Amino acid sequence: MTTPSLDTARAVLAALVAAGTRHLVVAPGSRSAPLAYAAAAAHAAGTLQVHVRVDERSAAFTALGIARATGLPAGVVTTSGTAVGNLLPAVMEADHAEAPLVVVSADRPPELRGTGANQTTRQPGIFGDHVRAAVDLVPGDDDGPARLAAAVAALTGSGGTVPAGPVHLNVALREPLHPGPEDGPVLAAWARELQTSPSRLPAGGPGPRRVAAGGVPEPAPGAEEARAVVVAGDAAGPDAARFAEAFGLPLLAEPSSNARSGPNAPAAYRLLLGTALGREVERVLLVGRPTLSRPVAALLARPDVATAAVRPGPVAWYEPGRRRERVLADWAAAAAFTGRGAPGWLAAWQEAGAAADAAVARALATAPLTGPAVAAQVWEACRRDGAVLVAGSSNPVRDLDLAARPAAGSPLVLANRGLAGIDGTVATAAGAALGAGRPVRAFLGDLTFLHDASSLLLGTGEQEPDLQVVVLNDGGGGIFATLEHGALGEQDAYRQTVERFFGTPHTARLAELCAGYGVPHRRAGTAAELAAALAGPVRGRSVVEVPVDRAALRPLHARLRALVAGAVAEAVPGAEA
Template sequence: MNPSTAQARVVVDELVRLGVTDAVLCPGSRNAPLAYALHAADAAGRLRLHVRVDERTGGFLALGLSLGSGRPVPVVTTSGTAVANLHPAVLEAGYSGIPLLALTADRPSDLVGTGASQTIDQHGIFGAAVRRSATLAVAGPDPRDPARWRSAVDRVVAAATGAAGGEPGPVHLNVPFAEPLVPEAGTECPAGRPDGSPWTVVAPFARSVSSLPLDPALPTLVVAGGGSAPDPALLGGTPLVAEPSSPLWAHGLRTGPWLLGTAGLPAPRQVIVIGRPTLHRAVSRLLADPAVAVYAVADPDGLPFADVAGTVRAVGALPRLTPPAGFAERWREADAAAAEVLEARLVPGRDEVPRGLVLARALVDALPGGTRLVLGSSNPVRDVALAAVPRAGLSVLSNRGVAGIDGTVSTAVGVALTHPGPTVALLGDLTLLHDTTGLLIGPDEPRPALTIVVLNDSGGGIFTLLEQGAPEHADSFERVFGTPHRADLAAVAAGLGAAHTLLTDLADLPETLAVEGKGLRIVEVRADRAALRAGHAALAAEIGAAVRALPVHT
């Protein structure tokens, strides 16, 4: 028997028994046993294989597949720096609680430190970013080995899904393979349980938490970010500022981010944090206010609660809230007044309004029900938060774990490959260019139905809105923060096999999105960063004036 081939077949077989339906493979020599085992499982219809030539892209593709399906997804690499290229995706999965499995081939331990090619110390390479890290022994003739291999796979997958009692997230299974690395006649997969079940069944861990010790009747504001959320009925009409990636977004105030800190609104006595809000500095200032009592809703999977300012008084389950009618009504009135300003300004053709906001407003409105919307970091996710009308019927996803632009195209591809309906991604130009290899899909690979809408303002528009974008820093801004480029997105798309459309009139966006067909499409919308800072400031000032002009109730 060829031990390496047998070991790889056992690992893949056990993954399938645990419910794995998709796997990502990056080619190499040392991971050849796993490559053959995955190819055979794909041919037998036991799982769906996705092959990518770039490990960083492969890691984020696996992350997107897991994000879209809710299942653990392995990404398989060869040894050496191939493993290190998974680190950005592992970090994102770690801070997002996504069950990503880094399944890495390795050289036998006696080759580490000898100068052997593509050999590094891989055990523990991801440090604290993974929930569990394990390295198998090199396969040998011991008949007890297959049971140990299956048990090790069960342990890491249980850790990835949170079934073992910890937080869900990424895990690392390192598998050293000795030569020969290719199948030989007569090599069979050592049998597992005859009923097809996993070798070790781990019962899901049940969590329970006490109710938050707060007064449900106080003037309260709820802020919600990405992550799980309780039943919206518990809010009882409490004003809610929800980010687009929160499951509560459709229940939130239309203009919540604009209203925070606006004069003329009653201040909350307490704030309840749900999930992990990361987008708005006004939220951060509110949570740091010593005059406000801050509470956090416990995550059902045990993920850490958000408390950047260190002000959270208690963590627990959300009780049913009953805020004062006058408090909630005043916030709703302000929301309606601010929404009137946005509706009047966020229309195609108004050059003084940031085009990203107009695009976000039009895009979310034009999407059919059942769409998955993937939002890039930096301005796209903020533009949707500031401009779009929150609505039900959409699944909004975003890499907000560490909020990088790494691998966003690949994440969107993975999300699309797990969804039978339409998937649309809204990205910035730098985010697209940072992951162009995400568009590189071989002719034999499953292809997604994915439309990528790209706001191309030739650089880093997000920095225009930060301190770096102030006029006094203009001399250095463009080169080191604006980072303009001369990339031709149409040529990039053509070179990587994606269709391209240049959309000049945003009024034509619904018709452009309605084009059907399977495959990758890039819809490019060009914008100018020059007036971005002033445009945001003008909108904020107009919204503030509209709120202050509201009649005072006595």
């Protein structure tokens, strides 16, 4: 027999392994020590891959990245107190992204709560409705095993009513919190036995979350013809592309839809929506969650356009009655809604898309390095060598949306689009590399990088992910220059206010920052230098810094809009803006 606290820790980890957990990220602490000792034994036996991080926020996002890349539950273990509060951003993202993140927080036993005991707060329920289940496991609770099993089962959702998502296991542990001399062999034997125990993998098995709505049907003879488009938002999956191709429809696919492939998917689709082709759209089929484009949002809101969404089960970000799209349960219903593409409809979009994409590519090739130009190179590098692409929020993911041209072998793209925050992006990318066992390139902005630079810290002996971080450094917050704030910033009355509060300029030296963490840094100031930096295989961690001009953002996008409008008008008569 081991101590009661070690027994509890073993029971918790056994439940996670049975649910399919293969990775556990542990932040150090005293109250969580029993969980750490049990995790160490499971790691030694090869049952769990355990990663140690000193920053709980970083630990949580690392586990989130693992869960996003694999589709399997990934756990994060913390001690009590503020350590638990640091997990909230990752839990919120996991909630909206439906990622199976398991939070295991150590806590004081009930007799110490509310007494002023050191490092004690109200941990049960701390994550509110951002978790699918929360259980407070206290010593001596006969119902504890059943409640633990029910909470872990909630990772995969509940039938047709609750989507998959994170759970919180709050584990009260009494002293002693360390194993005795006789406990080592018991832990080792338990870990070996755990390695051979049957595993209950989540429904669907490993892989990133995507919309699943049955098989894509073939068009029925005599099907109705319409000027419809398919909008593939985040996590739409490849079936959205297959459906668009089968029914002859244009595909407007965000990068993290992982549907951005085939001849039906123009890269510059959001600029095409401002032309006559966009105004001719009659029906929109939505797959996944659209998060990037104001033109797409405007299209979905048009009263003259019929809209429907393929949504075979509940999703975390949607409440019934809050959107106007008619909800469809499967692809067969989608086929009845869209019908085939009208004669010449797809061909017009393909011709316009080819002209638009070529115009964008020419403009980016002749200008100094810009966000879209860097995005195009990063996309092609990942397509070429098979690296996973983790896209940062704000401008980088939108740059990809504009410039990443669909082609065979388009890379797997992951992005924290649940809440579209910049927090934890470096850690998420590192977790994706550890979980997938594949190289990862992260493409993100300088503020996103600085926000999570502490996630570059890696303890001696910890497994190093194969991760190349490409930082688009424009010395501040470039996304606001493309919004209404950018226009105000051109006026003398608002110039200083917009720059200070939205541009948030800085002079941080990324090379020195990386050197402090022992991570190789490389500066790429030209397209040729960037190509050279992206040419080699991704081995270990490195940072490529690409300086760009934030002041040129508004003129760049205005120029691209004008070039695309002209190219489309020339390629497709009558399709001018």
